[in-house]
Amino acid sequence: MEVWVLRHGETMSNRQRIIQGQSDTPLSDLGKKQAAHTAIALKDVVFDKIWYSDLSRTKQTAEPLKEFHSEDKVQWAADQRLREKAGGVFEGRRMGTVEAEATKQKIPARQFRPEVCLCICFFVFHHRVSNLDLYC
Secondary structure (H helix, E strand, O other): OEEEEOOOOOEHHHHOOEOOOOOOOOEOHHHHHHHHHHHHHOOOOEEEEEEEOOOHHHHHHHHHHHHOOOOOOOEEEEOHHHOOOOOHHHOOOEHHHHHHHHHHOOOOOOOOOHHHOOOOOEEEEEEEOOOOOOOO
Protein backbone atom coordinates (compact mmCIF):
# COMPACT_ATOMS: atom_id res chain seq x y z
CA MET A 1 0.00 0.00 0.00
CA GLU A 2 1.17 3.51 -0.77
CA VAL A 3 0.01 6.62 1.03
CA TRP A 4 0.03 10.04 -0.61
CA VAL A 5 -0.13 13.14 1.54
CA LEU A 6 -0.95 16.41 -0.17
CA ARG A 7 -1.14 19.84 1.39
CA HIS A 8 -4.10 22.08 0.68
CA GLY A 9 -3.81 24.90 -1.86
CA GLU A 10 -2.87 28.43 -0.85
CA THR A 11 -5.25 30.42 1.35
CA MET A 12 -5.19 34.18 1.91
CA SER A 13 -3.98 33.45 5.43
CA ASN A 14 -0.99 31.57 3.97
CA ARG A 15 -0.19 34.52 1.75
CA GLN A 16 -0.48 36.96 4.67
CA ARG A 17 1.58 34.68 6.96
CA ILE A 18 -1.29 34.23 9.40
CA ILE A 19 -1.35 31.11 11.54
CA GLN A 20 -4.54 29.29 10.54
CA GLY A 21 -4.48 26.33 12.85
CA GLN A 22 -8.00 24.95 12.79
CA SER A 23 -9.60 28.18 11.56
CA ASP A 24 -11.75 27.39 8.56
CA THR A 25 -10.15 29.53 5.87
CA PRO A 26 -11.03 29.00 2.19
CA LEU A 27 -8.61 28.78 -0.71
CA SER A 28 -7.42 31.90 -2.50
CA ASP A 29 -7.79 32.15 -6.29
CA LEU A 30 -4.24 30.82 -6.60
CA GLY A 31 -5.11 27.95 -4.24
CA LYS A 32 -8.07 27.00 -6.45
CA LYS A 33 -5.77 26.97 -9.49
CA GLN A 34 -3.29 24.79 -7.58
CA ALA A 35 -6.09 22.35 -6.70
CA ALA A 36 -7.22 22.16 -10.34
CA HIS A 37 -3.62 21.61 -11.50
CA THR A 38 -3.16 18.86 -8.90
CA ALA A 39 -6.34 17.09 -10.06
CA ILE A 40 -5.11 17.07 -13.65
CA ALA A 41 -1.66 15.84 -12.60
CA LEU A 42 -3.26 12.97 -10.65
CA LYS A 43 -5.96 12.06 -13.17
CA ASP A 44 -4.36 8.76 -14.22
CA VAL A 45 -3.49 7.58 -10.72
CA VAL A 46 -5.72 4.78 -9.40
CA PHE A 47 -7.00 5.55 -5.91
CA ASP A 48 -8.99 3.40 -3.49
CA LYS A 49 -9.77 6.03 -0.86
CA ILE A 50 -9.48 9.79 -0.57
CA TRP A 51 -9.66 11.23 2.92
CA TYR A 52 -9.39 14.89 3.84
CA SER A 53 -10.10 17.04 6.88
CA ASP A 54 -13.46 18.71 7.38
CA LEU A 55 -11.99 22.19 6.84
CA SER A 56 -13.11 24.03 3.71
CA ARG A 57 -9.57 24.54 2.39
CA THR A 58 -8.97 20.79 2.22
CA LYS A 59 -12.40 20.07 0.74
CA GLN A 60 -11.80 22.75 -1.91
CA THR A 61 -8.41 21.18 -2.67
CA ALA A 62 -9.90 17.70 -3.00
CA GLU A 63 -13.07 18.66 -4.92
CA PRO A 64 -11.47 18.97 -8.41
CA LEU A 65 -10.24 15.37 -8.10
CA LYS A 66 -13.86 14.19 -8.37
CA GLU A 67 -13.77 14.94 -12.08
CA PHE A 68 -11.30 12.08 -12.51
CA HIS A 69 -11.98 10.00 -9.39
CA SER A 70 -15.75 9.86 -8.95
CA GLU A 71 -17.45 8.86 -5.73
CA ASP A 72 -18.90 5.73 -7.36
CA LYS A 73 -15.33 4.43 -7.98
CA VAL A 74 -13.39 5.85 -5.03
CA GLN A 75 -14.34 6.03 -1.36
CA TRP A 76 -14.36 9.69 -0.24
CA ALA A 77 -14.52 10.84 3.38
CA ALA A 78 -14.03 14.04 5.37
CA ASP A 79 -12.58 13.37 8.81
CA GLN A 80 -12.12 15.92 11.58
CA ARG A 81 -9.15 13.94 12.92
CA LEU A 82 -7.12 15.04 9.88
CA ARG A 83 -7.25 18.71 10.87
CA GLU A 84 -3.98 20.48 11.36
CA LYS A 85 -2.64 21.22 14.81
CA ALA A 86 -4.54 24.01 16.59
CA GLY A 87 -2.69 27.31 16.85
CA GLY A 88 -3.92 28.07 20.36
CA VAL A 89 -3.61 31.73 21.36
CA PHE A 90 -1.47 32.34 18.27
CA GLU A 91 -4.16 31.24 15.82
CA GLY A 92 -5.25 34.11 13.58
CA ARG A 93 -2.12 36.15 14.28
CA ARG A 94 0.70 37.02 11.89
CA MET A 95 3.92 35.05 12.21
CA GLY A 96 6.06 38.09 13.14
CA THR A 97 3.79 39.09 16.02
CA VAL A 98 3.76 35.54 17.30
CA GLU A 99 7.55 35.33 17.37
CA ALA A 100 7.71 38.62 19.26
CA GLU A 101 5.14 37.34 21.77
CA ALA A 102 7.12 34.13 22.27
CA THR A 103 10.22 36.19 23.02
CA LYS A 104 8.22 38.40 25.41
CA GLN A 105 6.85 35.33 27.20
CA LYS A 106 10.39 33.86 27.36
CA ILE A 107 9.40 30.75 25.43
CA PRO A 108 12.65 29.06 24.30
CA ALA A 109 13.08 28.94 20.51
CA ARG A 110 13.35 25.15 20.55
CA GLN A 111 9.86 24.96 22.09
CA PHE A 112 8.27 27.56 19.83
CA ARG A 113 8.43 26.71 16.15
CA PRO A 114 5.12 27.58 14.46
CA GLU A 115 6.58 26.94 11.03
CA VAL A 116 6.72 23.22 11.78
CA CYS A 117 3.05 22.91 12.73
CA LEU A 118 2.29 20.50 9.95
CA CYS A 119 -0.97 20.55 8.08
CA ILE A 120 -1.82 16.98 7.25
CA CYS A 121 -5.03 17.69 5.45
CA PHE A 122 -5.43 15.26 2.67
CA PHE A 123 -4.69 11.53 2.55
CA VAL A 124 -4.94 9.40 -0.55
CA PHE A 125 -4.61 5.60 -0.53
CA HIS A 126 -4.16 3.65 -3.74
CA HIS A 127 -2.92 0.39 -5.23
CA ARG A 128 -0.65 1.56 -8.00
CA VAL A 129 0.83 4.82 -9.16
CA SER A 130 3.07 5.99 -11.95
CA ASN A 131 6.31 7.80 -11.19
CA LEU A 132 4.95 11.26 -10.64
CA ASP A 133 6.61 14.13 -8.84
CA LEU A 134 4.08 16.78 -7.90
CA TYR A 135 4.88 20.16 -6.43
CA CYS A 136 2.26 22.83 -5.83
